[in-house]
Amino acid sequence: MIFQMKHITKTYDNVVANDDVSLHLNEGEILSIVGENGAGKSTIMKILYGLERPDSGEIIVGGRPQRFHNPSDAMAVGIGMVQQHFMLFEQMTVTENIVFKNELKKGLFMDMDRAVETVRQLSERYGLKIDPRARIADCPVGLRQRVEILKILYQNAEIIIFDEPSAVLTPLEVEALLETLRGLAKAGKSIVLITHKLQEVMAVSDRVYVMRQGRVVAERMAADTDMEELAMLMVGHPLASYEIDPPKPGPVLLETKSLSLTENGRRVLSDISLHVNAGEIVGIAGVSGNGQSELIRCITGLEKSTGGQVLVGGKDVTNRSVRAIRDAGLAHISEDRYVWGSAPEGTLEENTLMVRQDEAPFSKKGIVNQRAIRDYAARLIREFNVKASSPVQKMRELSGGNAQKLIVAREMSLDTPVLICCEPTRGIDIGAMEAIHRRMLQRREQGSAILLVSSELTEVMSLSDRIYVIFEGRLVGEFARGSMDDKHLGLLMVGGTINHE
């Protein structure tokens, strides 16, 4: 047993983040901690890494009780953490990033040659291929994560914590990461993996803790469990599979005609013609970066298209202002919740008010009505189950899932005929995801036209009545529900063609 946490309790204000949590890690094992957002798994790891201090309870590392005041204390006893958001010096080299704070020196000077050599040896020993002299700015995300891992290995960490490591990676990079995890465990390192992606848990872990509402609710050997059981333990009830009635499509509410976009001489979108009928969810499937984002930006007015037309409710709104397009009857749950979807520094009230600020009863002749705004925010927070301590807290203080729920609440409450959902459930937990999906299906029943863009193929496939496949800015296929399996779809998404026999 390399470390142990006994009866850890931690409360923020009135919220109990960890309630009498006890867990342990064995040497050389891969331990997963799974749970929904807000289940307390990040808190427990922050405590172990010295970023937070527990109200009560004990941490034992190497047989001795420890008190961590900051990450350096944790690092000193061999605990390192690969954060979800990388902490790197972009304009510096891989080596410089790895040796920072423990530089190899010749007197006052940097000994770069020896540092490069050390990094090279380290990368070879653990099979983490990297060019020690490459600049971080030129490294793709997968390599940056590798640098973070090497940074921790360089400091002789024996215990390595990974916080949602696959959230930012492409599927290929995830494969490489899982391979790395196995390699590290084989080399004798002990690994804690915090995640809510159950495929990965099942692929690499030896043992799994499930957390819910601040408590450890189950401990399983990976060999003795499966994804269904873990998912059930996480949400506390069996997962719903959606029962979807056959569509009753009404008139076309959203349509693009040969929509095109050329940026700096490069064709980003070519002749996109699609339509979404009332009472229908239409999905766009594709590998990220094939023009989905630009397509949505052109439809919603965030970017000017260079050819073609956009019609909302039969009205031509091509390249009109965002306001004009929204007024024509369109709401938009945007791809990046903090860039386009909300003002992170604003309060929840302000964020729910956005778009409606000029409407009665929220304002009259430019004077806002605080009470109406407050009531409205409180109502949305309640109706959409947003976990918030107050309507005047800042947006960025909400967890990702709750922030997304608030944005969904705002956009859905506009009751527009057309709803655009762009990555509506990216990076959020199963419970929140299910809630959002149900809302979307409800809107479909009520006759809205919904356009769904998602890089999660299962999401597109389970919700959409029709699916368009996008590849390199072109629509390369259109299918009705059930007429296509995910293998064929996957092939189209990477530019393959289907062999009709």
Add this chain to the structure above:
Amino acid sequence: MTYLAQVINSTIREITPILLVALCAGVCSKVQVFNIALEGTLLMSAFFAFLTHYFLRNIFLSVAVAMAVAMCMTLVMSTFIVRLKGQPMIVGMALNTFARGFTTFLLSVIFHTKGAVNPSDLKGLTKLELPGIRNIPFLSTMFSSLTIIDYLAFVLAVVMFVVMYRTVIGFRLRALGINKSAAGSLGVNVPRYQIVATTLSGSMIGLAGCLLTLGRNAMFIQDISGARGYVALAANNLCKGHPLGAILSSALFGFTTALAQSLQGTAIRQQLLQCIPYISTIAAMAFYNVYAKAKAKRQA
């Protein structure tokens, strides 16, 4: 020929104060402390260099006082920005306004004047005569009556380059300027590094201040810094905080100032001439930004 040597000579003397201030600005920008108080710091240290020399007649003490004053000003600036999270622009402008008012006030209280103090019996910094060029007419004019601080400015540029780009401490400073939270996550006390680094580099502004009031004869004129602090800020921007680049960008501004001086007495209007350094500052910045944008576009 002699004329050219004279222009070069006055160019060098215009370069060095700007260079010294730009070197300080370089350190500040590398550790992400936006220091617009350079101008006020320069003015204060220039004034106190003169004041100390006027009363104590001790050149070493004057230089030391100037450096100390500059470091105090920089310490106040960085403490307000880093520890107290003040808006850098507001903090800087407050210090500049203070420096201007304070020096004008002391000038009138001590010397009972609002313009210039130019005591004829007071000598400036010792002039360093380079051995071996006394008999070469062109070179001797070019390097005539330069002080040790003028030479030191160029040496310091090289020293700063070595410190920032070759030593461990310089590496840490550059790194924490790139990503404060990354440095902090590895247990580096970022605010302390920022404050200590900026304060120490402030001493170079003190040297620049000495050049202004003691560089030729000892004298003080109201507002003697004459926007050199802002020009140095621009020079530093142009070279992106690189100490050796600062020599080139300071040279550009030093040259235009010298040019403006040497054209005095010609048909061109005085006011127009005085604009040259400032207009060239704006032009250089604009040109540089357009160039950088075009380069970024080409890479994309």
